Amino acid sequence: MTATCSYLGPAWGHIGVGRDDGVAAGEFSPIYYQPGTWSLVENRTYWLSETPDVPGSKGRDAALPRIVTVASFQHIESGLPLVYMCTHFDHQGQIAREQSAELLVSLAKEWESSSDEVVPVFLGGDLNIEPDNAAYQTLIAEGNLHDIRDVVSESRRTGYSKTYTAFTDDVSDDTLLDHLFVRDPTAVGMAFLTYAVLPNQFDDGVYISDHRPVIVDIMMSV
Template sequence: MRWLALLLAALLALPAAAKERADRYSAMTYNIRLDIASDGDNAWIHRRRALTSLIAYYAPDLVGMQEVLLGQKRDIEADLPGYAFVGVARDDGKEKGEFSLLGYRRDRFALVQSGTFWLSPTRDVPGKGWDAAYPRVASWARLTDKVAKRSLLVVNTHMDHVGLTARLEGAKLIRSWIAGHRRAGDTVVLMGDFNSPTDSPAYVAITEAGADALRDTLTISRTPHFGPLGTFTAFKVDQVEPAPIDHIFVSEGVTVLRHATLTQQTGGKLPSDHYPVLADLCVGKGC
């Protein structure tokens, strides 16, 4: 019977042992530009396959997309069957308006819980906050790595492009929400289109010192950042912005191995008016 006791002890120790090893994750944030006919040659119908094939090629474990309309959501789900997606539309909390769509690889993660909240003083009710031009949301998922048994709290957002107060207060709200919902042992990933460069009050509100501060994966990458800093292109391959507005942030304890702005284009045509941002992360001993 001694062998049975030893086997039982080994099985009980597996989750703890898994947490001692190094586990790698990749995260991508991508504003895909909504489907609008006035974009002409840059309309969704002309760039859908370029965009979804880019995501499929890099195969990030986690992908946050912004400006996703319902038809685009259905196209993405059809083109990327290896991913499951969470999040509701911002106008009615169902299917009307843009989604901040959050995807994760089905083969790697199990969904524990998910939801969406609004960047407003009444975060559980659809509507605009402060001086925002549009309703803005953050969609989130609590995931469990099926093998490593790690818990991840992942949030994807799209902040307002007009309201300075809305961006600042939205950043504070997201940071507070994460602090209130994070469990012991959670690895936190926050990503999205923040419409906020690195010197903005909203960016500072997320990264400034404190127990719940989040860190910009670009600034702490072990290897130098690859690609241009700016992430907005307006569909122009020769447009070079001085600073990013699309970011990936992580909690303490996450090592960032690599960070890149991906500039894939075909014949001068871009898949979106933003570049996607990709970060390779590592959690655990041995990173």
């Protein structure tokens, strides 16, 4: 976190808390944004457990506490509202992942309806689930969320098909664990231009992560 903030510089801000204590201990699921472009309206962290307001609480069979950071923004120039949710599902507990999916769908709908305006809602993160997982199926069930990978036309998808690589060059065991979703792809006249999974290894052989970055370009009417 410290290194990332230092690298990005003062043009960028971030929100989030540590998952262990709700302050600074443990992993963050941060949201980075540009305060010169987006005004932060509200933000909150929920624990992916049966007690979402209790810091450090874990899902039923989760190995670790897991969180989702939710923030609402307003585009300074146009007034356009936007909600973004950043999360990291448990890597072991399937029950916890399924319950996490149910919670996030509920939260997405709650934050979407918190304003009289049409509010685009996005969810992204390392969900530790592939598309055939029951938790993923809950997320994309009718009336819930849409995977942006499927919203973007196939001709405008670039890069890799999988996102998790471990720290190896062997692509045979890569998996698709990282996802970006939108609640309503038709909100505010959005156009989903591109979807890309980028390399996670530089030319010098250094890995930035054991996951590849997932990038989307979206144009909104303002």
